Structure formats: structure tokens, C-alpha cells
Amino acid sequence: MPEATAVEELATLESTAQAELATATDEAALRGWNTKYFGDRGAVKQALAAIGKVPKEQRAGYGLEANRVKVALETTYAALLEQAKEAAMRKGLSENPLDVTLPARPLPRGTLHPATQILRQIYAIFAELGFRVYRTREVETDENNFELLNMPPHHPARDMWDTFFTTTPGQVLRTHTSPGQIHVMRENAPHPVRVILPGMCYRNEAISTRSEIQFLQVEGLCIGEGVTMCDLKGVITAFARRMFGPERQIRIRSSYFPFTEPSIEVDIDWPADDPNRDRLTKGTGWLEILGAGMVHPTVLKNGGYDPEKVTGFAFGMGPQRMLMLQRAIDDIRLFWQNDQRFLKQF
Numbered sequence: 001m002p003e004a005t006a007v008e009e010l011a012t013l014e015s016t017a018q019a020e021l022a023t024a025t026d027e028a029a030l031r032g033w034n035t036k037y038f039g040d041r042g043a044v045k046q047a048l049a050a051i052g053k054v055p056k057e058q059r060a061g062y063g064l065e066a067n068r069v070k071v072a073l074e075t076t077y078a079a080l081l082e083q084a085k086e087a088a089m090r091k092g093l094s095e096n097p098l099d100v101t102l103p104a105r106p107l108p109r110g111t112l113h114p115a116t117q118i119l120r121q122i123y124a125i126f127a128e129l130g131f132r133v134y135r136t137r138e139v140e141t142d143e144n145n146f147e148l149l150n151m152p153p154h155h156p157a158r159d160m161w162d163t164f165f166t167t168t169p170g171q172v173l174r175t176h177t178s179p180g181q182i183h184v185m186r187e188n189a190p191h192p193v194r195v196i197l198p199g200m201c202y203r204n205e206a207i208s209t210r211s212e213i214q215f216l217q218v219e220g221l222c223i224g225e226g227v228t229m230c231d232l233k234g235v236i237t238a239f240a241r242r243m244f245g246p247e248r249q250i251r252i253r254s255s256y257f258p259f260t261e262p263s264i265e266v267d268i269d270w271p272a273d274d275p276n277r278d279r280l281t282k283g284t285g286w287l288e289i290l291g292a293g294m295v296h297p298t299v300l301k302n303g304g305y306d307p308e309k310v311t312g313f314a315f316g317m318g319p320q321r322m323l324m325l326q327r328a329i330d331d332i333r334l335f336w337q338n339d340q341r342f343l344k345q346f
């Protein structure tokens with residue numbers, strides 16, 4: 001094979017390949033071209049393989065030229081392939097535009113449990129009045145739940161609370177949040193305290209639309225020098241007005257609790273323009289919202305305070321009942337059933 005011919009063939013190969021490349025308008029055509037020239041049996045591959053067959057004296061010149069042709073073709077091919085891809089993408093975008101205004105699919109978000117919501121409402125109101133939240137245990141000693149609250153064993157007042165006993169002697173599920181008072185007092189005496197004690201309570205009762213074996217209470221306790229019934233009345237009025245409307249009046253009835261003396265129950269007047277008023281208040285216009293009183297001197301003493309020096313008031317309310325009134329919920333069992341149809345309404 002004379003040298004001129006071999007190198008001439010390379011020149012022909014290059015110009016043919018470049019001409020074909022120029023007519024390849026899309027990615028598929030380009031790839032077809034690539035196989036034709038650079039595939040295993042492609043023309044460029046063969047031209048390179050032919051180096052060995054070129055006479056020795058001409059081999060170097062031929063080799064150089066063959067490699068130059070290879071690189072030139074590869075470079076053009078790579079540039080055209082890039083262009084073709086870009087063009088295809090632009091075409092796709094313009095024919096099938098991406099609609100960025102389409103609203104995103106909503107993420108299903110939960111809400112706070114209604115009981116949590118009402119508790120937080122209560123915390124916020126009492127926070128304004130200077131009360132801090134204090135949490136205590138749900139499994140209590142009989143001593144804290146009853147005895148230190150002025151109910152010795154066999155005291156008839158214990159019958160006010162149907163108690164769940166644990167298998168450990170002397171340990172009960174707390175029947176009210178009042179034993180928390182003992183914890184707060186013993187931790188803070190002789191200093192003044194102003195706290196609310198929210199939490200779950202348990203009573204061994206027949207479950208019905210009106211009573212559950214577990215329910216929330218919020219206890220309040222305020223102790224200091226010169227604390228009077230007037231302060232209690234002011235705090236409850238302020239609470240009732242923030243919770244149930246600025247016009248609310250409160251009514252105080254005398255009552256009995258072993259841990260307070262005197263003891264009271266507090267009613268609020270229900271808005272006259274509420275069509276449910278008669279049903280909720282049994283026709284009286286008044287609705288009971290909590291029990292309260294002045295902390296019994298014996299309880300103060302049990303908590304480590306000197307009843308000669310300080311006085312205090314306490315109250316206990318049922319937030320679930322308040323929510324039931326506010327939102328016309330007619331079955332207390334709905335609270336802990338975890339039925340989405342109920343929970344989603346809050």
C-alpha cells in the first residue's frame with residue numbers, strides 16, 4: 001500500500017465522516033454515525049488498526065494523521081451530541097411546559113387534641129394571673145390522696161371518690177389533682193406559692209356519656225400572708241370572664257370538701273342569648289364550673305406551713321366538662337376513643 005494512497009484514504013474518510021456528521025440532526029442519527037465510524041468494526045477503528053500494515057518508513061506519518069483524524073471526528077461528534085441533547089430538552093420543555101403554579105399536594109397535618117387545646121387555654125389565662133404550672137404523679141400514696149388532705153382512714157368523705165387501688169398497699173391512682181397540693185407545699189414552704197396542677201385523674205365509676213374512669217382536672221393553689229376569700233373570688237371571676245366571655249357573673253354556693261374550710265362551689269351565669277342555655281343550666285341560668293375553698297389549717301400544717309402566719313385558697317375544675325359545654329359535645333367518652341371523625345373537628 002503506497003503511502004500517498006493510505007494518507008489520501010484517511011483524508012477521504014475524514015471528509016466523508018464530517019459530511020455525514022453534518023447531516024445528523026438528532027441524537028439517534030448521531031449515535032448511528034458513531035457506531036458506523038467508532039464501533040468495533042467502524043471505519044476509524046479500522047484505519048487505526050491498519051497502522052501495522054503500513055510500510056515501516058511511512059508508518060509514523062500515517063499514525064500521526066490517523067490519530068489527528070480520530071480526535072477531530074470525536075471532538076465534532078461530542079460537540080454535536082451536546083447540542084442535540086440541549087435542543088431536545090428545549091423542545092420537550094416548550095411542548096410540555098412544567099406548570100410551576102400547580103398547588104403542591106397538601107401534607108396531612110395533625111392538630112392538637114381538644115383536651116390539650118383547652119388545657120393550654122387554661123394555662124394561658126392563669127399565667128396572666130401569675131400562676132405557674134406544676135405537674136405531679138398520677139400514682140399516689142393513699143396518704144397524699146386522702147390522709148394529708150384531712151381524710152384519715154375510714155373517713156366517710158372518702159366515699160366521694162371511688163378509688164382504683166394498686167396491688168401495692170398504700171398506692172392508689174389519684175382520684176383528683178388535690179394530692180399535688182401536698183407536693184407543692186412541701187417543696188415550697190414557708191414561701192408563698194401560686195400554681196395550677198393539671199393532670200389525669202382516675203375513678204372507679206361506671207362509664208357513661210357523663211362519666212369516664214379517667215379524666216382531666218386542673219387544681220389551683222395560692223398560699224401566702226393575708227390571702228383571703230376575696231382573692232379567690234377575684235381569680236375565679238377573672239378566669240371565668242376570659243374563658244366564657246367578659247360579661248360573666250359568678251355565683252358562690254356553700255359546699256363541703258374535707259381539705260377546705262369554708263368550702264364553696266362556683267357557678268357562672270350562662271349567656272342569655274345562647275339557645276342551649278336552658279338545657280345546659282337545667283333552666284336555672286347558672287352552671288357549676290368548679291369546687292373551691294380556703295385551704296384547711298390542717299392541710300396547711302401537713303404541707304409544712306404555719307396556719308397562724310399564712311392562709312391560702314384552692315380550687316379544682318374539670319376542663320373536659322368545660323369544653324363539652326363550649327363545643328356542645330354530648331359524650332365524654334369521645335375524648336379518649338381516638339376516633340378521627342371526632343378529633344378532626346378541632
Ligand code: DAH
Nearest residue numbers: 176178291292293314315316
Ligand atoms: N378535689 C376535688 C374533687 O375532685 C375538687 C376540689 C374542690 C379541689 C375544692 C379543690 C378544692 O382544691 O378546694 O372533687
